[in-house]
Amino acid sequence: MTLEGHTLSPDESFGVFNRSSSTFVLPSLPFEVTALAPITGAETLGVHLGKHHQAYVDGANRLMEPMVKKFETAVDVISFARSVEAHGLLEQAGQALNHAFFWTCHQAAGLTRPEGSLEIAINDKFGDFTGFTDAAIALGKSRVGSGWIWLVADHEGAVRLELTRDAETLLDDPSLAVLLVCDVWEHAYYLDRASDRAGWIDGFFGQLADWSMAKSRYEHRLCREPDAT
CATH class of the missing domain: 1.10.287 (Helix Hairpins)
Known part of the structure; x- marks a missing residue:
C-alpha cells in the first residue's frame, strides 16, 4: 500500500x-x-x-x-x-x-552516492563522500533541538551544508539551489533509533537520499542565468 x-x-x-x-x-x-x-x-x-x-x-x-x-x-x-x-x-x-x-529527497532504490558534476563539487568542498557525511553528522549533532540540514549550491556551483532551526526554510531563497534536506526533528527518527541522530543522518544521506534528483537540481542550477530566481 x-x-x-x-x-x-x-x-x-x-x-x-x-x-x-x-x-x-x-x-x-x-x-x-x-x-x-x-x-x-x-x-x-x-x-x-x-x-x-x-x-x-x-x-x-x-x-x-x-x-x-x-x-x-x-x-x-x-x-x-x-x-x-x-x-x-x-x-x-x-x-x-x-x-x-x-x-x-527520498528514493526507495537507486543511486546512493552523488555522481558527475555534483560529485565533483562535493569532493571539492568536503574531500570525498565520507567527508561530506561526517560534516553533515557534525552539523546535525551541533543543533540542540529541532531543525533541518540542507545541501545547497550557489550560483557559481559551489556546494555547502546549512543548518536551520525549527521551521525555518531555505526554499524561498532565490540565491540558492536547494539540493537535499534532512529532517533532524526527533519525529523523523525517534521510533526507529531513539536518540541516535548521528545514525539517522548517516542513514539518510548514505541510503535514502535521492542523489539522482539532487544531481538534476544541481545541473539545472548551473544552466540558469546568475540573476535567475
Whole structure:
C-alpha cells in the first residue's frame, strides 16, 4: 500500500499547495510505506506524514482561512508571512513546505552516492563522500533541538551544508539551489533509533537520499542565468 494524499509535483510547492483553492494539501509519497526500512520504518513514516505533516498543513490552512488574499504557491504564503511578521503562519507554512520537499529527497532504490558534476563539487568542498557525511553528522549533532540540514549550491556551483532551526526554510531563497534536506526533528527518527541522530543522518544521506534528483537540481542550477530566481 501507499500513503494516500495528493500526487507530488515538480513545481516549487512540491505538491503541498493547491492553487485553485489557495490551500495547503497533504502530498502522497511516491513509494510504498515499507520501502524505506530499516532506515525509516513504516510506523515512523506513517506518523511523520499522517500526523506531523498533516498537522502543519491543517495549521497553515486554519491561519489562512480568514484571509481574503489568495496565493499561487507555498513560497508565496511564506514570503507574505515574512513581510507582515505573521510568525505563526510562517512556522506552519514553512514546516508544511519543508516536509513536502523532504519527501522528494527520498528514493526507495537507486543511486546512493552523488555522481558527475555534483560529485565533483562535493569532493571539492568536503574531500570525498565520507567527508561530506561526517560534516553533515557534525552539523546535525551541533543543533540542540529541532531543525533541518540542507545541501545547497550557489550560483557559481559551489556546494555547502546549512543548518536551520525549527521551521525555518531555505526554499524561498532565490540565491540558492536547494539540493537535499534532512529532517533532524526527533519525529523523523525517534521510533526507529531513539536518540541516535548521528545514525539517522548517516542513514539518510548514505541510503535514502535521492542523489539522482539532487544531481538534476544541481545541473539545472548551473544552466540558469546568475540573476535567475
